[in-house]
Amino acid sequence: MKPELNIQPIDTWMPDPQKPVIIAGPCSAENADQVMTTARGIARLGKVKIFRAGIWKPRTRPNSFEGVGEEGLKWLKDVKEETGMLLTTEVANAEHVELCLKYGIDILWVGARTTVNPFSVQNIADALKGVDVPVMVKNPINPDLQLWIGALERIHGAGITKLAAIHRGFSPFEKTPFRNVPKWELAIEMRRTLPNLPMICDPSHIAGSRELLSYVCQKAMDLDMTGLMIETHIQPRAALSDAEQQVTPEDLGKLLSSITVRKSSNESIEFRSKLDQLRAEIDKLDDDLLHVLSTRMKVAEKIGEYKRDNEVTILQLNRWEEIMNKRMEIGQALGLSPDFTKQMYQMIHKESIRKQEEIMNTAVKA
Ligand code: PEP
Numbered sequence: 429m430k431p432e433l434n435i436q437p438i439d440t441w442m443p444d445p446q447k448p449v450i451i452a453g454p455c456s457a458e459n460a461d462q463v464m465t466t467a468r469g470i471a472r473l474g475k476v477k478i479f480r481a482g483i484w485k486p487r488t489r490p491n492s493f494e495g496v497g498e499e500g501l502k503w504l505k506d507v508k509e510e511t512g513m514l515l516t517t518e519v520a521n522a523e524h525v526e527l528c529l530k531y532g533i534d535i536l537w538v539g540a541r542t543t544v545n546p547f548s549v550q551n552i553a554d555a556l557k558g559v560d561v562p563v564m565v566k567n568p569i570n571p572d573l574q575l576w577i578g579a580l581e582r583i584h585g586a587g588i589t590k591l592a593a594i595h596r597g598f599s600p601f602e603k604t605p606f607r608n609v610p611k612w613e614l615a616i617e618m619r620r621t622l623p624n625l626p627m628i629c630d631p632s633h634i635a636g637s638r639e640l641l642s643y644v645c646q647k648a649m650d651l652d653m654t655g656l657m658i659e660t661h662i663q664p665r666a667a668l669s670d671a672e673q674q675v676t677p678e679d680l681g682k683l684l685s686s687i688t689v690r691k692s693s694n695e696s697i698e699f700r701s702k703l704d705q706l707r708a709e710i711d712k713l714d715d716d717l718l719h720v721l722s723t724r725m726k727v728a729e730k731i732g733e734y735k736r737d738n739e740v741t742i743l744q745l746n747r748w749e750e751i752m753n754k755r756m757e758i759g760q761a762l763g764l765s766p767d768f769t770k771q772m773y774q775m776i777h778k779e780s781i782r783k784q785e786e787i788m789n790t791a792v793k794a
Pocket residue numbers: 455482486538539540541566596633
């Protein structure tokens with residue numbers, strides 16, 4: 429069932445939200461000084477619209493730093509007063525929502541560990557009834573698109589129409605280069621399901637390390653995401669949570685300058701007509717390609733019949749060797765990568781064998 433959500437564009441949350449909208453700040457608010465010096469460094473870059481800091485921290489294991497609580501909301505208020513950046517923090521229950529509203533937090537987000545639990549999300553939604561505050565919903569830790577959509581629907585059900593999704597990757601069981609595997613296809617599917625929903629990428633929690641951040645940021649931009657949420661700390665290595673993935677405000681500046689942001693589309697008539705012309709060419713070539721493939725399969729079927737009538741096996745290894753070698757040579761000469769030619773021929777060959785098997789089986793039945 430396609431969700432029917434009335435979603436307001438992100439420019440109703442803030443003036444002039446140029447792409448990418450950058451959200452930055454520490455994983456956790458730790459003390460007044462850490463919050464303010466980080467915020468000053470970030471504000472100086474002139475590129476960050478929204479300041480983030482976790483006040484209540486959902487930690488995987490007990491006895492880790494679990495956030496400073498209400499006191500930290502005062503430090504955030506000071507940041508807004510001094511720098512003018514909007515504020516966002518994570519809420520996990522109704523009490524968090526009430527406190528955030530009391531301290532004037534501009535935007536709330538639902539964390540990945542909360543999105544997985546419909547009871548918690550409903551509890552947050554109930555506390556939001558009658559309030560006009562933007563809410564961003566992180567993906568659940570498991571790759572379940574419906575659960576992610578369900579959380580957005582619950583918040584929307586409370587009357588919230590300023591909504592966004594945050595893609596922060598999915599918990600892996602095995603060791604991977606990412607802390608949370610991106611599974612970009614899920615974020616793309618979410619955008620296809622709810623095209624008006626702004627999609628923010630959280631490269632910090634996907635990467636889990638400073639080294640991978642730039643790759644993830646660029647990928648998010650190439651997928652035309654609306655914004656980036658990047659954990660930034662005045663002394664990343666001394667951070668009380670997520671020390672491996674945070675960057676200094678200075679390095680955030682370098683990171684942001686290094687990514688290439690392309691326009692999602694260019695509406696000039698000249699661009700459109702040239703693009704339409706090239707797309708028409710591709711459509712025609714794809715049509716030809718499918719016809720050629722279909723003809724090739726028909727010939728393979730004929731060969732199948734012939735093999736059957738002469739009682740020889742489907743797979744003729746020498747012939748397959750010869751095809752592969754020759755096609756790889758031609759492919760290379762035509763500028764196709766060896767990997768591509770090889771994979772394509774493996775697929776074509778597999779389908780030819782499947783067709784020939786069908787033919788052999790009809791013979792058995794007959
Ligand atoms: C965070 O943003 O610091 C956080 C706890 O993220 P997530 O909910 O994505 O784990």
